[in-house]
Amino acid sequence: xxxxxxxxxxxxxxxxxxxxxxxxxxxxxxxxxxxxxxxxxxxxxxxxxxxxxxxxxxxxxxxxxxxxxxxxxxxxxxxxxxxxxxxxxxxxxxxxxxxxxxxxxxxxxxxxxxxxxxxxxxxxxxxxxxxxxxxxxxxxxxxxxxxxxxxxxxxxxxxxxxxxxxxxxxxxxxxxxxxxxxxxxxxxxxxxxxxxxxxxxxx
Numbered sequence: 001x002x003x004x005x006x007x008x009x010x011x012x013x014x015x016x017x018x019x020x021x022x023x024x025x026x027x028x029x030x031x032x033x034x035x036x037x038x039x040x041x042x043x044x045x046x047x048x049x050x051x052x053x054x055x056x057x058x059x060x061x062x063x064x065x066x067x068x069x070x071x072x073x074x075x076x077x078x079x080x081x082x083x084x085x086x087x088x089x090x091x092x093x094x095x096x097x098x099x100x101x102x103x104x105x106x107x108x109x110x111x112x113x114x115x116x117x118x119x120x121x122x123x124x125x126x127x128x129x130x131x132x133x134x135x136x137x138x139x140x141x142x143x144x145x146x147x148x149x150x151x152x153x154x155x156x157x158x159x160x161x162x163x164x165x166x167x168x169x170x171x172x173x174x175x176x177x178x179x180x181x182x183x184x185x186x187x188x189x190x191x192x193x194x195x196x197x198x199x200x201x202x203x
Contacts, residue, residue: 006046006078007078007081007085008085009044009080010043010045010082010086011043011048011058011086012043012055012058013042018042018043018055019059021039021040021042021095022042022058022059023059023060025038025189026056026060026182027190028174029182029189030148030191030193032143032148032149033146033153033191033192033193033195033196034144034149034155034190035188035190036086036185036188036189037188037189038188039052039055039187039188039189040055040187041054041055042055043057043058043086045057045079045082045083045086046078047076047078047079048072048073048081048104048105048132049073049076049082049083049104049132050132050186051187052184052185052186052188053104053130053184053189054082055103056189057083057086057087057102057130058087060128061088061128062087062089063067063087063088063089064089065090066089066090066097066100066194067083067090067091067092067100067101067102068091068092068093068097068100068101068102068127069101069102070104070105070109070141071105072105073104079195083102095110095116095127096115096127097113097116098116098127099116099127099128100128100129100130101129101130102130102132103129103130103131105147106133106161107144107159107161107162109131111161111163111167112129112167112168112170112171113167115127115129115179116179117177117178117179118175118176118178119203120176123177123178124177126177126178126180127196128179128181128182129179129180129182130136131157131180131183132184133158133159133184134159134186135185135186135188136155136156136158136183136188136190137156137158138156138157138159138160139156140156140197140200141154141155141200142154142155142165142199142200143199143200143201144196144198145195145197145199146197146199147193147195148195148196149150149196157190164198165200168198169193169198171194172195172196172197176194178192179196181193
C-alpha cells in the first residue's frame with residue numbers, strides 16, 4: 001500500500017510558486033554555465049529519483065514532452081508512475097526521439113550521439129539531458145569558457161559521462177545543433193549549454 005501511495009505523493013506543495021523557483025534556478029544556471037545554484041527539495045519522488053531531479057522534472061516536463069529514462073528509472077514502477085502522475089509525460093524507448101532524458105546511472109548512460117541534436121532549421125529540437133549527481137566537488141575539475149562566463153570557470157561534478165571531454169567536443173562541433181546538460185545534485189543544480197567550451201583543468 002505504501003509503495004502505491006508514493007506514486008501520488010511528493011509533488012509540489014504549491015505548483016505555481018515551487019515551479020517558478022526551480023525554473024528561475026534553471027535559467028540562472030543556463031545563463032551562467034557551471035555555476036552551482038542551491039535549490040530546495042520541493043518534490044520527493046520514489047527512488048532512484050533524487051529530490052533535485054524530481055523538482056526539475058516537475059518543472060520542465062508536461063504532457064507535450066517526450067522523455068527517455070535510463071534503466072534504473074525505467075525499472076522502478078513507482079518512479080515511472082510518479083513521473084506520469086505528476087507531469088503527464090510521454091515516455092520513449094528511443095533516446096533520439098526524446099525532448100528530455102533522465103539519467104540516474106551516468107557511468108552506463110548512452111553516448112551523446114544517441115540523443116537528438118536538433119536540425120539546422122530547428123536546433124532547439126534537441127535533447128536536454130538531466131544528469132543525477134551526488135555533488136559538485138569531484139576530483140576531475142573542468143575549465144569552462146564561453147558565453148555567460150567571465151574569462152573561465154571551474155566545474156567539478158562528482159560524476160561525468162565516459163569520455164566526457166571528447167564527447168562534448170563532438171557535441172560542440174555540430175553547433176548550433178547539440179544537446180544541453182542539466183546536473184541535479186543534492187540540494188543544488190548546474191547546467192552546461194552547448195555553447196560552453198570545456199577542457200581539463202591544468203594542474
